[in-house]
Amino acid sequence: MILEVRGLTYRYPDGHQALRRIDLEIREGERVALIGPNGAGKSTLLLHLNGLLPETPPREPSVHVGGLAVSAPNLAEVRRRVGLLFQDPDDQLFCPTVWEDVAFGPQQLGLPEAEVAARVGAALAEVGLVGFEERLPHHLSRGEKRRVCLAGLLACEARLLVLDEPTSDLDPRGRRELMGLLARLPVTQLLATHDLEFVVEMCPRTVVLDGGAIVADGPTRTILNDEALMLAHGLERPHILRHSHPH
Amino acid sequence: MRPALLSPYRHGTSPVHRAAAGAKLAVALALILLTVMLPRGAWVAYGAVGMAVVVIALASRVELRGLIVRLALLEPFVLGVALLALLGPDGPHVFAAMLAKSTLCLAVMVLLTATTRFSELIGVLWRMHVPVLLVTTLALMHRYVFVLLEELERMRRARRSRTFRHGRAVTWRGSAQVAGQLFIRSSERAERVYLAMCARGWRQE
Amino acid sequence: MHIPDGFLDLRTAATAGGLALVGAGLALRDLRRRLPPRRVPLVGLSAAFVFAAQMLNFPVAAGTSGHLVGGVLVAVLLGPAAAVVVMTAVLLLQCLMFADGGITALGANVLNMGLIAPASGFAIYAALRRLGGGTLRATLLATGFAAWCSIVIAAIACAAELAASGTVAWRQGLPAICGVHMLIGFGEAAISMLIVAVVARSRPELLAPEGSGSAPRRATVAYGLFATLALVVFVAPVASSSPDGLERVAERLGFAGRALAHDAAPLAGYSLSGFSAAPAPLALVIAGAIGTIAAFLAAWLLARVLAPAVPRPQPR
Numbered sequence: 161m162i163l164e165v166r167g168l169t170y171r172y173p174d175g176h177q178a179l180r181r182i183d184l185e186i187r188e189g190e191r192v193a194l195i196g197p198n199g200a201g202k203s204t205l206l207l208h209l210n211g212l213l214p215e216t217p218p219r220e221p222s223v224h225v226g227g228l229a230v231s232a233p234n235l236a237e238v239r240r241r242v243g244l245l246f247q248d249p250d251d252q253l254f255c256p257t258v259w260e261d262v263a264f265g266p267q268q269l270g271l272p273e274a275e276v277a278a279r280v281g282a283a284l285a286e287v288g289l290v291g292f293e294e295r296l297p298h299h300l301s302r303g304e305k306r307r308v309c310l311a312g313l314l315a316c317e318a319r320l321l322v323l324d325e326p327t328s329d330l331d332p333r334g335r336r337e338l339m340g341l342l343a344r345l346p347v348t349q350l351l352a353t354h355d356l357e358f359v360v361e362m363c364p365r366t367v368v369l370d371g372g373a374i375v376a377d378g379p380t381r382t383i384l385n386d387e388a389l390m391l392a393h394g395l396e397r398p399h400i401l402r403h404s405h406p407h
Numbered sequence: 408m409r410p411a412l413l414s415p416y417r418h419g420t421s422p423v424h425r426a427a428a429g430a431k432l433a434v435a436l437a438l439i440l441l442t443v444m445l446p447r448g449a450w451v452a453y454g455a456v457g458m459a460v461v462v463i464a465l466a467s468r469v470e471l472r473g474l475i476v477r478l479a480l481l482e483p484f485v486l487g488v489a490l491l492a493l494l495g496p497d498g499p500h501v502f503a504a505m506l507a508k509s510t511l512c513l514a515v516m517v518l519l520t521a522t523t524r525f526s527e528l529i530g531v532l533w534r535m536h537v538p539v540l541l542v543t544t545l546a547l548m549h550r551y552v553f554v555l556l557e558e559l560e561r562m563r564r565a566r567r568s569r570t571f572r573h574g575r576a577v578t579w580r581g582s583a584q585v586a587g588q589l590f591i592r593s594s595e596r597a598e599r600v601y602l603a604m605c606a607r608g609w610r611q612e
Numbered sequence: 613m614h615i616p617d618g619f620l621d622l623r624t625a626a627t628a629g630g631l632a633l634v635g636a637g638l639a640l641r642d643l644r645r646r647l648p649p650r651r652v653p654l655v656g657l658s659a660a661f662v663f664a665a666q667m668l669n670f671p672v673a674a675g676t677s678g679h680l681v682g683g684v685l686v687a688v689l690l691g692p693a694a695a696v697v698v699m700t701a702v703l704l705l706q707c708l709m710f711a712d713g714g715i716t717a718l719g720a721n722v723l724n725m726g727l728i729a730p731a732s733g734f735a736i737y738a739a740l741r742r743l744g745g746g747t748l749r750a751t752l753l754a755t756g757f758a759a760w761c762s763i764v765i766a767a768i769a770c771a772a773e774l775a776a777s778g779t780v781a782w783r784q785g786l787p788a789i790c791g792v793h794m795l796i797g798f799g800e801a802a803i804s805m806l807i808v809a810v811v812a813r814s815r816p817e818l819l820a821p822e823g824s825g826s827a828p829r830r831a832t833v834a835y836g837l838f839a840t841l842a843l844v845v846f847v848a849p850v851a852s853s854s855p856d857g858l859e860r861v862a863e864r865l866g867f868a869g870r871a872l873a874h875d876a877a878p879l880a881g882y883s884l885s886g887f888s889a890a891p892a893p894l895a896l897v898i899a900g901a902i903g904t905i906a907a908f909l910a911a912w913l914l915a916r917v918l919a920p921a922v923p924r925p926q927p928r
Contacts, residue, residue, distance in 0.1 A: 207602070210606055212602050212605060212606060236608055236610075239605070239606055239607065239608050240608060244606045246599065246602075246603055246606075248599070250551075250554050250596075251596060251599040251600055251602075251603050252603040252606075254547060254550055254551075254600050254603060254604065254653075255546070255550070256526035256529070256546055256549060256550055257526065264607055265607040265608060268607060268608040268609055268610055269608060296526075297550065298550075298553040298554060312607065313607075316607070316608070414709070415709065415710065415711075435715070436715060436716075439617050439714070439715055439716055440622070440716065442617070442618065443617060443618055443620075443621075443622060443625075443716055444622065477711075481711055481712070484614065484616060484712070485616045485618075488615065488616060488619055488774075488779075489619075491774070491779070491780040491784070491785055491788055491789070492779055492780055494780065494781065494784035494785070494788065501779070505618060505619060505779065508617070508618035509616050509617055509618035509619065509714075511618075512616065512617030512618050512714055512715075512716075513616060513617065513711060513714075516617075516707075516711035516714070516715060517711050520708065520709055520710065520711055525705065525708060525709045528708050528709075532704075538637075538640045538644070540640055540643060540644050540647075540652070540655070540697065541636075541640055541697060541700065541701065543652065543655075543656060544655045544656045544659055544697055544698070544701045545656075545659075545701050545704060545705070546656070547653055547655075547656025547657060547659070547660070548656050548657075548659035548660045548663065548701050548702070548705060549660075549705065549709075550656075550660075551656070551657055551660040552660045552663050552664060552705075554660075555657075555660050555661060555663075555664040556664050556667065559664050559667070559668075575671050575672075578669070578670070578671055579670055579671075579802070579803075579806065580806065582668045582669065582670055582803075583803060583806030583807050583809075583810055584810055585668065586665045586668055586680070586803075586806075586807045586810070587806075587807045587808075587809075587810025587811050587814070588810070588814075589661060589664060589665065590658075590661050590665075590689065590807070590811055590818075591811060591814060591815050591818065593657045593658065593660065593661045594654060594657070594815075594818055596657060597651075597653040597654040597656075597657040597658075598650075598653075598654075600653040600657070601649075601650055601651075601652070601653045604653065611649045611652070
């Protein structure tokens with residue numbers, strides 16, 4: 161079991177109840193989609209998976225990553241195991257060059273220089289950005305920035321990739337490239353997204369979040385085909401399922 | 408991508424480009440110090456320094472027209488201060504000497520910044536044991552300057568497309584609004600950058 | 613106000629550089645001690661913000677426009693220590709990437725715009741704000757007047773450094789540089805006030821919490837003292853050198869030199885008596901006082917416009 165969430169509850173400082181008793185389990189190798197309307201609490205949930213929330217680490221942790229409790233003494237290891245990809249790559253790509261950014265994680269882990277260099281090289285190769293080492297972030301396209309961020313997570317040898325809206329703001333080619341990349345990566349993945357076509361193509365399992373609670377969790381086709389369920393939670397049945405395409 | 412063009416760095420593979428940033432900074436500083444120390448009427452010496460600058464510029468293979476344009480754009484600031492020298496005794500001689508020396512120094516800096524990345528210069532400062540808080544600030548500033556300039560441009564465009572009256576007061580209020588919004592957005596982004604740094608195991612020393 | 617290379621002699625540049633190193637070092641140490649890790653990226657992002665905001669146009673007249681410097685603005689938003697670090701970073705970027713400001717003059721530029729301006733500005737801001745009761749209107753008035761003062765004080769330091777280097781005579785340089793910057797200061801004041809008003813209206817919690825107790829007061833006094841000390845180091849020796857001596861030198865060099873001094877009038881024409889060989893000291897002081905009072909009144913008026921009084925509830 162890579163991820164175990166039991167009874168996770170969270171209330172914002174201003175009183176707004178963001179998460180209500182979330183129960184979630186993800187097994188090694190799965191690719192799970194997390195869908196729901198805006199304001200459902202998707203991003204809030206994701207921030208709990210690597211301990212960025214709650215602001216003060218809980219004494220009785222509701223989240224366990226690979227058996228390790230997400231609590232104060234384990235935060236460093238948790239953040240290594242859980243690679244969180246932020247929605248805006250500009251927020252995550254904060255180093256001056258591509259190489260330095262991908263190297264950031266391994267360096268913070270205290271790895272020796274040679275090991276860092278090896279991991280950076282391997283990670284960039286995995287995302288198809290060999291030769292980009294000295295490039296400056298603001299010269300990259302959004303898709304390339306996203307892939308650099310992904311490389312940064314792979315360089316830490318994350319065991320669970322948590323991605324917040326990975327295909328948003330990408331042009332069709334960028335989207336295709338990212339989908340191909342994610343399909344190739346053997347790492348367990350949890351993807352929060354609005355891109356329902358992407359969900360159908362990539363994720364065998366879907367979790368629906370609305371109003372801070374999980375309202376559905378099961379095989380993608382079953383859930384996404386349930387028109388009433390989708391409409392009730394601010395979603396809709398994706399086009400790709402409405403009509404059978406003779407591919 | 409106009410904001411990105413703002414950067415004076417011109418990529419190249421000349422020996423000047425490939426030289427270590429610290430060495431280039433040291434040479435630039437040496438040339439500038441030498442020029443500043445030269446006495447007022449030493450026109451031969453000024454010429455010699457000028458020749459050195461031209462030689463390095465040619466060796467760098469950077470487009471000369473670009474360098475001259477940048478120098479010309481910066482010259483008015485030198486002129487402005489030099490004009491003040493006219494007020495004092497022996498005005499014209501002081502003015503001419505100031506202008507020559509300052510322009511030479513400016514040319515050295517234009518050349519340095521065209522062949523050396525700012526991020527490399529930050530690296531030099533880091534090795535000189537500049538405190539980590541300042542180095543981090545420099546690095547983040549350099550990283551996000553262009554992001555913010557693009558945001559600024561988007562906000563200005565949006566404001567312009569909603570402005571039907573014109574005039575100084577309207578422009579002032581509009582620019583202040585944009586600046587205020589930019590600060591707020593930058594603060595929010597700073598929060599997210601902090602989270603991103605923590606998410607990748609940032610250890611604050 | 614960026615001084616290029618070649619206008620400061622090495623002794624002045626080194627002195628200014630030494631002071632700048634000490635001041636910036638102290639501010640960095642102070643900031644590192646009291647800045648929570650959560651706010652570290654904010655310092656970098658704020659430096660980027662200042663650089664970007666300096667690009668905004670504030671049209672003045674006939675095609676010219678004013679621009680923000682930002683020392684006091686950042687001090688109001690983030691506190692004085694952060695302001696010093698932010699402005700130092702911006703000045704380093706401007707020097708090492710855009711050749712704006714000489715590298716030998718970097719110490720002086722950091723001293724003037726990165727230390728003296730935000731430090732003196734913050735001291736004035738904090739004192740004025742407390743006197744005004746900490747209301748939004750008091751905050752805005754304090755911001756505006758402090759911003760104006762910071763520009764003028766930095767200009768005085770700049771003129772002193774140029775005079776100490778023998779580049780520009782103090783008697784001519786001070787009125788010229790200071791006069792121009794007294795005008796520029798109005799722009800800085802207005803822009804800073806407008807921006808603070810925008811932030812205060814949308815996100816008041818972003819304004820640097822002044823806190824209560826003696827610690828912030830001590831900091832205010834400390835910064836004010838540092839700025840004063842730095843100024844005195846340069847202004848005192850220069851201002852005390854006999855102005856008559858310089859005029860006598862001009863006479864000895866012949867009429868041509870003297871004539872040029874006369875003809876170069878326009879730049880310095882703010883003294884009441886008009887520009888002759890050198891403005892009388894009393895006229896200088898009076899002109900300065902008038903400028904300062906005008907700046908305070910202008911800030912006060914704008915503060916009233918930006919923060920209209922909340923009507924007091926009538927007793928029933």
